[in-house]
Amino acid sequence: MDQFHALLTASYGRHYLAQRLVTDAHGNKSPTGPLLQVSTPAKQHIGAVGDHMLLEMTSADQARIIQIEPRENILYRSDAFKSKIIASNVDQILVVLATQPAFSPDLLGRAVVAAEANQIGLHILLNKCDLKDNLEHARKIIAPYERIGYPVSEVSAKFDLASIDALQAALKGKVSVFVGQSGMGKSSLLNAWVPNAAALTQEYSVRLDTGKHTTTACRYFELPESWGRDTNGRLGALIDSPGFQEFGLAHMSVSELQHAFREFKALLGKCRFHNCAHQSEPDCAVRDAVDKNEIAPERLALFRQLHSDSKTADTQIQGISQAKERWSALATKPSKR
Numbered sequence: 241m242d243q244f245h246a247l248l249t250a251s252y253g254r255h256y257l258a259q260r261l262v263t264d265a266h267g268n269k270s271p272t273g274p275l276l277q278v279s280t281p282a283k284q285h286i287g288a289v290g291d292h293m294l295l296e297m298t299s300a301d302q303a304r305i306i307q308i309e310p311r312e313n314i315l316y317r318s319d320a321f322k323s324k325i326i327a328s329n330v331d332q333i334l335v336v337l338a339t340q341p342a343f344s345p346d347l348l349g350r351a352v353v354a355a356e357a358n359q360i361g362l363h364i365l366l367n368k369c370d371l372k373d374n375l376e377h378a379r380k381i382i383a384p385y386e387r388i389g390y391p392v393s394e395v396s397a398k399f400d401l402a403s404i405d406a407l408q409a410a411l412k413g414k415v416s417v418f419v420g421q422s423g424m425g426k427s428s429l430l431n432a433w434v435p436n437a438a439a440l441t442q443e444y445s446v447r448l449d450t451g452k453h454t455t456t457a458c459r460y461f462e463l464p465e466s467w468g469r470d471t472n473g474r475l476g477a478l479i480d481s482p483g484f485q486e487f488g489l490a491h492m493s494v495s496e497l498q499h500a501f502r503e504f505k506a507l508l509g510k511c512r513f514h515n516c517a518h519q520s521e522p523d524c525a526v527r528d529a530v531d532k533n534e535i536a537p538e539r540l541a542l543f544r545q546l547h548s549d550s551k552t553a554d555t556q557i558q559g560i561s562q563a564k565e566r567w568s569a570l571a572t573k574p575s576k577r
């Protein structure tokens with residue numbers, strides 16, 4: 241049987257769809273041809289949207305996974321009981337927030353930590369800026385992140401096309417994944433950017449047998465040819481993901497956390513204790529920086545929360561350690577593209 245390279249383009253639980261990967265004259269690898277149903281023999285291959293795989297056809301529209309290629313990164317969330325993969329091989333996270341319904345500042349903070357831990361980019365999109373009532377409040381929550389260098393764009397997927405078009409340069413050539421709560425407008429942004437997204441979404445839903453209305457699956461959409469390509473000939477893509485409320489990061493170790501807060505980095509090693517949890521230890525450089533208004537108190541609060549979650553994961557709950565081993569065995573060392 242012929243084996244061929246393919247991209248995992250949609251996942252719904254353990255149901256996967258894939259398309260052949262064809263390299264065009266510009267060096268861009270495009271998912272091409274019909275959606276193939278993918279089976280994973282003996283549960284040995286846990287896939288993520290964005291995975292490059294070696295497949296083998298088993299019938300006219302079904303294939304099985306021979307191998308999943310090593311990943312550049314894998315994004316997932318986990319709490320004490322379960323882990324959920326978001327996507328793999330991504331260049332940046334697009335955190336989608338809205339003026340209403342109110343968004344969770346905690347989820348924003350955690351998405352930033354996840355991006356930093358995977359050494360990938362992150363762009364904050366404040367959507368529904370046509371609704372002004374809570375705009376100032378939303379800006380206040382986002383401001384500390386803008387101050388430490390994360391790009392922020394105010395947009396309206398529905399009522400301000402210029403705000404959407406202005407982001408093409410930030411998306412072109414990159415694989416970006418939406419992260420955000422339900423109702424923030426992730427799918428609306430996707431549909432504003434990618435003309436055939438609605439049709440492809442429909443096709444994914446039919447083939448995966450998911451419901452139609454809210455997003456329940458993760459799905460891959462190549463960016464339009466009309467945008468042009470980056471210097472490597474790549475078009476880039478958007479991955480739409482289902483909204484979620486909690487971004488559990490229980491799998492992160494304390495040392496990973498230490499490096500995932502970019503404004504803490506200059507202070508690494510400056511606390512009296514090398515393993516300082518920045519709680520009530522004497523001579524804590526991070527707490528001093530908060531007192532001097534150099535670090536936002538919300539960021540220290542988030543660090544403390546994640547630090548205590550992480551300890552729980554390391555010492556008390558067996559399930560997390562197992563999940564951690566399972567996923568980290570799948571992931572390769574994060575590296576910049």
Ligand SMILES: Nc1nc2c(ncn2[C@@H]2O[C@H](COP(=O)(O)OP(=O)(O)OP(=O)(O)O)[C@@H](O)[C@H]2O)c(=O)[nH]1
Nearest residue numbers: 368396397398422423424425426427428455482483
């Ligand atoms: N006023 C306004 N409404 C918007 C805008 N963008 C999206 N909406 C509305 O917000 C609602 C939710 O949008 P979706 O795009 O489905 O949100 P989502 O983030 O994909 O939600 P899930 O798939 O459930 O995670 C829809 O009713 C949209 O019409 C906007 O810019 N302005």
Ligand SMILES: [Mg+2]
Nearest residue numbers: 426427454455
């Ligand atoms: Mg959606």
Ligand SMILES: [Zn+2]
Nearest residue numbers: 511516518524
């Ligand atoms: Zn400290």
